[in-house]
Amino acid sequence: SVREQATGPKLNRWQKNAVSEIGKAIRERKHRVYLLYGVTGSGKTEIYINLILKALEMDLGAIFLYPEIGLTPLYQERFNPRFPSLVLHSSLNPKLRRKNWHGLRKGLVRVGIGPRSAIFGPVPNLGIIIVDEEHSTSYKEMFRSPYYHAREVAIARSRYASCPVVLGSATPSVETFHRAIIRDYQMIRLPRRIDQRKLPEVQTIDLKREKRRVITNRLREELLDTIARNEQAIIFINRKGYAPVVICPDCGKTVRCPDCGIPLVYYKREAILRCNYCFHGERLPETCPNCHHKGLKMLGIGTERIEETLRKHFGDKVIRVDREKVRSDLARIYTQFKSRDRLLMVGTTLVTKGHDFPNVTLVGVINGDQVLNLPDFRSAEYTFQTLTQVAGRAGRGKRPGRVIVQTHQPNHPLFQSVRSHDYERFYHDEIMLRRELNYPPFCRLILIRLRGKRVDSVKKIGVEIKGNIPSRPGVSVYGPVPSFRRKIGKDYNFIMLIKVKGDHGWLKDYLKSKDPRVSVDVDPISTI
Numbered sequence: 369s370v371r372e373q374a375t376g377p378k379l380n381r382w383q384k385n386a387v388s389e390i391g392k393a394i395r396e397r398k399h400r401v402y403l404l405y406g407v408t409g410s411g412k413t414e415i416y417i418n419l420i421l422k423a424l425e426m427d428l429g430a431i432f433l434y435p436e437i438g439l440t441p442l443y444q445e446r447f448n449p450r451f452p453s454l455v456l457h458s459s460l461n462p463k464l465r466r467k468n469w470h471g472l473r474k475g476l477v478r479v480g481i482g483p484r485s486a487i488f489g490p491v492p493n494l495g496i497i498i499v500d501e502e503h504s505t506s507y508k509e510m511f512r513s514p515y516y517h518a519r520e521v522a523i524a525r526s527r528y529a530s531c532p533v534v535l536g537s538a539t540p541s542v543e544t545f546h547r548a549i550i551r552d553y554q555m556i557r558l559p560r561r562i563d564q565r566k567l568p569e570v571q572t573i574d575l576k577r578e579k580r581r582v583i584t585n586r587l588r589e590e591l592l593d594t595i596a597r598n599e600q601a602i603i604f605i606n607r608k609g610y611a612p613v614v615i616c617p618d619c620g621k622t623v624r625c626p627d628c629g630i631p632l633v634y635y636k637r638e639a640i641l642r643c644n645y646c647f648h649g650e651r652l653p654e655t656c657p658n659c660h661h662k663g664l665k666m667l668g669i670g671t672e673r674i675e676e677t678l679r680k681h682f683g684d685k686v687i688r689v690d691r692e693k694v695r696s697d698l699a700r701i702y703t704q705f706k707s708r709d710r711l712l713m714v715g716t717t718l719v720t721k722g723h724d725f726p727n728v729t730l731v732g733v734i735n736g737d738q739v740l741n742l743p744d745f746r747s748a749e750y751t752f753q754t755l756t757q758v759a760g761r762a763g764r765g766k767r768p769g770r771v772i773v774q775t776h777q778p779n780h781p782l783f784q785s786v787r788s789h790d791y792e793r794f795y796h797d798e799i800m801l802r803r804e805l806n807y808p809p810f811c812r813l814i815l816i817r818l819r820g821k822r823v824d825s826v827k828k829i830g831v832e833i834k835g836n837i838p839s840r841p842g843v844s845v846y847g848p849v850p851s852f853r854r855k856i857g858k859d860y861n862f863i864m865l866i867k868v869k870g871d872h873g874w875l876k877d878y879l880k881s882k883d884p885r886v887s888v889d890v891d892p893i894s895t896i
């Protein structure tokens with residue numbers, strides 16, 4: 369309606385509570401970290417808008433971060449009718465970037481929005497910083513030094529600016545939720561979807577009992593039904609299956625590191641299994657270590673193979689979207705799908721983010737294990753977050769949504785939490801495991817990347833660093849070992865990992881971080 373255009377929709381009591389609580393901190397110019405924890409569709413964006421408006425009323429500025437450049441038009445669509453903002457991101461042409469930078473610095477426009485690097489935007493007199501989807505790994509700079517995390521920079525910047533910072537998510541990172549539980553951060557909950565819309569029903573299919581394991585008969589039937597009703601479906605497969613995972617087709621167990629409990633990665637060239645955290649390595653066993661079944665299986669199916677299989681059944685009703693596509697292609701694909709020109713969309717994590725396709729009533733997850741078996745202590749967290757996000761795509765219109773997850777491990781506690789939409793249950797399982805295995809938030813990880821022209825000299829500098837670090841309780845050093853990417857350009861790559869309990873500042877003196885061959889990444893997202 370016209371009224372909604374100007375002033376926005378009426379807030380429910382949970383939204384009102386959040387706005388008044390955080391609004392108070394804006395008025396009093398207090399630094400506070402808020403976790404805005406609300407189920408998908410609970411109306412977080414409307415809260416953000418109201419908070420930014422409050423800052424503007426007081427003649428203060430705001431920075432708003434979202435995880436990916438591709439989401440820019442979606443946020444602008446929501447913000448533009450309510451307040452002016454300027455976008456900052458790396459793909460802007462230099463002229464526009466200069467213009468936006470200038471506009472913010474001069475205070476011509478008070479709100480800067482954008483992905484990761486927008487946190488450095490020159491907004492004077494900050495009244496609030498907002499980090500939407502705070503759990504997203506895109507906030508971490510992974511490819512060049514400084515390896516900053518935009519969420520951590522946001523917290524530090526809001527401390528200097530003496531303003532509140534809001535971290536929003538339906539599936540917070542385990543670290544953030546932990547900080548809220550121990551009351552470092554203040555938690556604000558949004559327990560309901562707006563308009564009482566129901567969360568989709570989630571079912572699992574046990575792949576161990578199925579003959580067809582790429583697209584099971586039941587998923588195929590569900591797809592046929594959906595198309596017969598002229599509704600649409602999204603098929604999700606995670607492309608992060610870069611290296612096959614080794615799994616027993618009989619008992620469903622994956623081969624894991626005996627020390628860390630993390631799934632081992634199969635390195636084809638060397639024909640060994642290796643743990644990417646402690647670097648334990650072993651030969652590929654001939655039988656399952658758990659049940660002695662002969663003939664372990666490699667998992668690893670990509671979007672293209674799924675597309676091919678679906679086309680056999682559904683012809684040209686199928687469309688594929690993945691990160692290799694250029695942005696104009698993506699826009700065309702989304703338009704085609706939204707106009708119901710195509711009925712099945714196959715995709716990677718790109719299909720999980722933000723998009724509103726009201727005619728989608730079915731979401732199929734081809735292999736729920738694929739993310740779970742990532743060689744990373746965060747794999748359970750990623751799986752829960754990804755499946756919850758992808759499930760959130762179903763049933764956003766009037767008709768209810770359904771989600772079908774194909775998995776070898778339907779009884780895994782994680783899938784039970786996904787089925788019941790229970791983040792907190794997931795969190796409690798996960799935090800116990802992290803404590804037991806000594807992973808963050810119970811320690812810090814420091815990843816040291818070493819590179820150089822000659823293998824022996826690269827390795828030598830790692831050995832020197834290791835020798836320098838005084839042995840103290842609560843400090844363990846692993847490596848140096850060759851990195852997963854053995855060579856980048858002409859350089860050989862080695863990595864080392866340090867686990868440290870408590871303060872880690874004193875370590876700085878021993879890490880040779882001024883040496884150009886050494887780079888230090890505190891709290892790495894990945895060791896690949």
Ligand SMILES: [Zn+2]
Pocket residue numbers: 625626627628629630643644645646647648
């Ligand atoms: Zn290990």
Ligand SMILES: [Zn+2]
Pocket residue numbers: 616617618619620621656657658659660661
């Ligand atoms: Zn087995």
